[in-house]
Amino acid sequence: MTFLALLTKELRLRMRRERTIWVIIVYILLMGLLGWFFIGRFTDYNGFYNSNGLSDTGVSLYVLLSMVQLLLIVFITPAFTATTVNGEKERQTYDLLLCSRLSAFSLVSGKLAAGLMNALLLIAASVPLFSLVFFFGGISPGQVLSALVVYLATALVVGTFGLFCSTVFSRPAVSTAIAYMAGVIWLIIPLMGIAIDFIWASVRPASSPNQFPFILVWNPVEALISTYPTSYGGGLAVTLGHLKVAPWLLYTLLDVLATIVFFTLSTWTVKPGLPGNLLLWGRGEMRRGESETPAA
Numbered sequence: 001m002t003f004l005a006l007l008t009k010e011l012r013l014r015m016r017r018e019r020t021i022w023v024i025i026v027y028i029l030l031m032g033l034l035g036w037f038f039i040g041r042f043t044d045y046n047g048f049y050n051s052n053g054l055s056d057t058g059v060s061l062y063v064l065l066s067m068v069q070l071l072l073i074v075f076i077t078p079a080f081t082a083t084t085v086n087g088e089k090e091r092q093t094y095d096l097l098l099c100s101r102l103s104a105f106s107l108v109s110g111k112l113a114a115g116l117m118n119a120l121l122l123i124a125a126s127v128p129l130f131s132l133v134f135f136f137g138g139i140s141p142g143q144v145l146s147a148l149v150v151y152l153a154t155a156l157v158v159g160t161f162g163l164f165c166s167t168v169f170s171r172p173a174v175s176t177a178i179a180y181m182a183g184v185i186w187l188i189i190p191l192m193g194i195a196i197d198f199i200w201a202s203v204r205p206a207s208s209p210n211q212f213p214f215i216l217v218w219n220p221v222e223a224l225i226s227t228y229p230t231s232y233g234g235g236l237a238v239t240l241g242h243l244k245v246a247p248w249l250l251y252t253l254l255d256v257l258a259t260i261v262f263f264t265l266s267t268w269t270v271k272p273g274l275p276g277n278l279l280l281w282g283r284g285e286m287r288r289g290e291s292e293t294p295a296a
Helices: 003-015 018-041 054-081 084-090 094-099 104-125 127-131 141-168 172-203 220-225 247-269 275-292
Strands: 238-240 243-245
Touching: 003 104, 018 054, 018 104, 018 127, 054 104, 054 127, 054 141, 054 172, 054 220, 084 094, 084 104, 084 141, 084 172, 104 127, 104 141, 104 247, 141 172, 141 220, 141 247, 172 220, 220 247, 243 247
Parallel strands: none
Antiparallel strands: 238 243
């Protein structure tokens, strides 16, 4: 079995499930209903928009939809990857993969690509909803593209961490719970960041330019907020020496580095006998040899 054969098998199994179709349908309905009810708040009983303006309505709608989609990506993606490896062990089909000519790299990359495909489908299915924002104005295509990069980076690192949990923990329920707990902790950090922002803004000189606290760089919520217009918290920059970099760019870079780390750890633990398991394997062999040695 090769990488393409494993990827094809995984995609066929996932796409033929009714759960996959219903997840996409419920996802789009939820996003569409939120947008519909939100737009209804800005109209009067005669069907005309109030004095807030179309551009303010468009920006507010974009902020709502983009934040909801980020939260859904963080909490839906682990369901696609956190049970890929230990699920095979639970179904007693993992030994067949070990007996094949599939390498550890191909096994992990195939499982990861198949799991992320579902998350990418959700992101692609929501693009038409975001295109409605351009009818109202207030959001540029560059801001939407930068938010899309944040979505892809978030899905990548969350999916890879879920796969790593699937290789470490033997029970799918445990690996899924750990992946979700990590996602919750990852999102709680902005609550601490609000207090840090308040304290930092109170001691900052009034003449100093707006900057972004470096401690909040690796957070999906703060990275997405940095893509918003200035009136909604965007426009800040992270100072690195003499350079000023957008926070969402540094966030994407950190996500790529974290993905490489989790992917490497997954390849070490996915198959027995690899460097990550040599110590445990050696201890097991020593104990087995001592038990088989006849007493003198």
